[in-house]
Amino acid sequence: xxxxxxxxxxxxxxxxxxxxxxxxxxxxxxxxxxxxxxxxxxxxxxxxxxxxxxxxxxxxxxxxxxxxxxxxxxxxxxxxxxxxxxxxxxxxxxxxxxxxxxxxxxxxxxxxxxxxxxxxxxxxxxxxxxxxxxxxxxxxxxxxxxxxxxxxxxxxxxxxxxxxxxxxxxxxxxxxxxxxxxxxxxxxxxxxxxxxxxxxxxxxxxxxxxxxxxxxxxxxxxxxxxxxxxxxxxxxxxxxxxxxxxxxxxxxxxxxxxxxxxxxxxxxxxxxxxxxxxxxxxxxxx
Ligand code: NAI
Numbered sequence: 001x002x003x004x005x006x007x008x009x010x011x012x013x014x015x016x017x018x019x020x021x022x023x024x025x026x027x028x029x030x031x032x033x034x035x036x037x038x039x040x041x042x043x044x045x046x047x048x049x050x051x052x053x054x055x056x057x058x059x060x061x062x063x064x065x066x067x068x069x070x071x072x073x074x075x076x077x078x079x080x081x082x083x084x085x086x087x088x089x090x091x092x093x094x095x096x097x098x099x100x101x102x103x104x105x106x107x108x109x110x111x112x113x114x115x116x117x118x119x120x121x122x123x124x125x126x127x128x129x130x131x132x133x134x135x136x137x138x139x140x141x142x143x144x145x146x147x148x149x150x151x152x153x154x155x156x157x158x159x160x161x162x163x164x165x166x167x168x169x170x171x172x173x174x175x176x177x178x179x180x181x182x183x184x185x186x187x188x189x190x191x192x193x194x195x196x197x198x199x200x201x202x203x204x205x206x207x208x209x210x211x212x213x214x215x216x217x218x219x220x221x222x223x224x225x226x227x228x229x230x231x232x233x234x235x236x237x238x239x240x241x242x243x244x245x246x247x248x249x250x251x252x253x254x255x256x257x258x259x260x261x262x263x264x265x266x267x268x269x270x271x272x273x274x275x276x277x278x279x280x281x282x283x284x285x286x
Pocket of ligand 1: 006007008009010011012029030031032035082083084085086087090094111112113114134135136137228229230233237
């Protein structure tokens with residue numbers, strides 16, 4: 001099966017690497033040529049590192065990856081996975097374009113972190129072939145993938161997709177179509193409480209991250225993790241989960257993160273977020 005991926009940012013690139021490694025031909029599309037170049041360079045570097053460990057042949061996997069700026073290349077795809085900006089209207093628009101190109105039995109999937117799969121599907125002509133496939137960052141390393149059927153998804157498709165995901169070497173779980181699904185729902189209060197602890201002056205960023213990683217057993221502290229995900233993505237997800245839960249205060253976004261988002265301080269990818277990633281910048285110690 002040939003797979004089309006829309007968006008070659010952090011997630012699209014990672015997903016492309018996963019499915020190309022599993023043996024699929026992959027068309028990787030982005031509206032931004034520089035993002036495609038960056039994705040191919042990072043996938044190449046990652047595959048070569050794995051090849052050094054004898055885990056795969058980088059060149060054979062890379063040969064299955066076909067970057068493109070044209071959706072017409074998706075005509076032969078059996079599955080299209082979208083990983084573009086977390087915006088319902090933009091995603092719905094993109095799937096209208098996809099449906100004009102792919103065959104009637106091509107499965108459509110979104111990697112959205114928080115938007116309703118049902119509402120993206122509702123914009124499609126054939127919503128019964130729509131499903132959520134939610135990877136975690138970085139996709140080549142993270143085992144978990146949430147598979148989320150929409151209300152309209154045809155019976156059996158989620159199970160079929162789950163088997164595909166398993167075949168890609170991942171550990172899929174089925175989740176209902178509710179805001180944030182499983183992990184992002186749990187993660188919102190994790191980030192939200194960490195920011196509230198900061199805002200209340202109880203501890204500083206480095207101390208909170210240190211306590212949770214060194215003593216709490218978390219792999220990354222909440223602030224380092226938010227910087228890693230990107231505040232453009234993370235803030236939008238928080239806002240979306242809050243709105244979708246009918247403004248339940250448990251999920252309320254914070255002005256601290258909103259201001260970072262507005263300033264363009266998106267975290268690691270922008271060189272600045274809660275931490276400063278400029279070359280030579282010293283990270284605060286607890
Ligand atoms: P990103 O900002 O790194 O990449 C998005 C890419 O999509 C960019 O390269 C952009 O040029 C491209 N793009 C935007 N609109 C497009 C369009 N109409 N057509 C073609 N390309 C388009 O974003 P990231 O982090 O990869 O997130 C993508 C999606 O994955 C979002 O829905 C996000 O919520 C979800 N997600 C993000 C995770 C994360 O940790 N960053 C984790 C799991 C899901």
